[in-house]
Amino acid sequence: MTIVSLLYLLVGVSPIWFGVRLIQHRRLYKDLPKPPHSFLWGHLKLFSDVMKLFPSNTALSVFYTTIARKYELRDIFYLDLWPFGPPQMVLIAPNAADQVTVVKTYPLHDEVPRFVGSLLGDKSLPAADGEMWKKLHRMIAPGFRPSSLRQMMPVTAEQTVKIFLPALTAYASTGEAFSMEKVAAQLIFSIISKMVIGGSLSKQNQSQMLYDIDRILDYAQSIAVASGTNPVKRWTKWWRKRQAVQRIDHFLCSFIEKRRLAHSGGYFDSSQGTSILDHMISEMNSQNPGKLDMSSVQVLIDNIKALLVGGYGTTTDTLCFIFIMLSFHPNVMARIRREHSQVFSADLVKTQEILQTTPNKTTELLYTTAVIKETLRLFPAGFSARKTKPGIDTLQYKGKSYPASNQMIIPCTHAIHFDPEVFPQPSSFDPERFLEPNKVPRDAWRPFERGARACLGQELAMEELRIVLLLTVRNFDLECATVEARKMPRAPFTDLDLLMGDLAFQEMALSAKPRGGAMMKVTFAI
């Protein structure tokens, strides 16, 4: 057979092969719970119509919530995006999500290590599974013990006063609009970097690292929002990300070597506190004394990078959203300030002193904690995707058996957080719901996910946010700089956009972040 006739044959057979695959595939969805399904399009057209409701780059979870509410789906539904996306099984009830995170720890879906690994390294905890995950978890988790967190409280207070307050004061003096995301990022990175690698980075190293992390996040956004991305732009972003990763790896490699030498030479100074990196080096030294081999150094680099990038992005996003919500809710702002005066002091210097002598007092900031929780309910920054273990084909839920093999299983926190049966009037910002005991079911609030793979940094993030709020909101009134409130809501599940325009819809990046860099103005509070 000549090459030409082979080509003819291929061209002739391809549509038949495609048609057979299409029929086989679409049939799989026949009896499954799902939104309206087309034999030709599956859910492709429906999904694209939902995407069109929202501004560009909207976070994926917003689409799942829209579909769940619009088609009144309960518990579990399926999405058929073949041939452009993996088959998806979306869990939208707390107890359904718990089946894959708490009751059993399902492995990560293959897309997660591929995506996270390409950004942070495939030896990082968020990209690892099975024995590798267990080993890394044992090495990293001790760095998040309560004693390590206590160590971070004075650091958080000091950095807030040193970095954040002067920046906000300068903007309040000029009245100019600025990106809260950029300013908050400087603060949060300086705190997280101390917790993760210890000591302090020089100003130059810190700004270089923040620049490089932004290149990584920029690339993450370009692959997360695949549609409409110009391939040249995408390649440029990939190239910049590659160089950024090389620079970070290079910097961390020599940083780690110096720290390792300090440990093995017996001159490591623990009076400044023990960072997560120090915990990891000690653990590696105890298992395998002597020089670290290259693969152990890469494990350290990948995980330090993952903690810096993951911890800093999500916490910055959340801080921005808290400020945004406070700017729209003066009554909440007044109450949070009252709590700060009552539990600590109306005076900032006195507050800092109390924080130093009685750090545990932050646990009395119940309303502040409720404000943080309510913000995380409306704007959960993380996303998780799982798959079944080999040999397990179904997920059992409420006595029913759901086909689960080959599915991307998504415990959809956003949809759960907007379920009116779990959170009445879900789109209203109501911190009070977290003050009444047992009003929010334990498994329903899950911005840090739940189970063995839940966020290791959750206590750290909550404590950081409490302290930053305690030391800032008394001094400033906040306003969002570019808001065009909508006259009609974009989506059936929320009317938040009638108040805050498109800021209501998180933007897709590595985490789901505030739109447009969270442009704000601040004035001095009277």
Ligand code: HEM
């Ligand atoms: C408000 C801030 C934060 C949010 C909303 C958040 C959310 C999340 C979520 C949803 C996960 C995924 C869990 C899963 O796949 O099931 C996660 C994992 C993780 N987070 Fe966070 N996170 C935050 C802050 C931090 C901080 C400050 C750190 C550390 C510096 C951190 C370290 C981690 C780690 C190491 C994992 C991986 C855990 C594992 O795979 O075992 N996070 N986070």
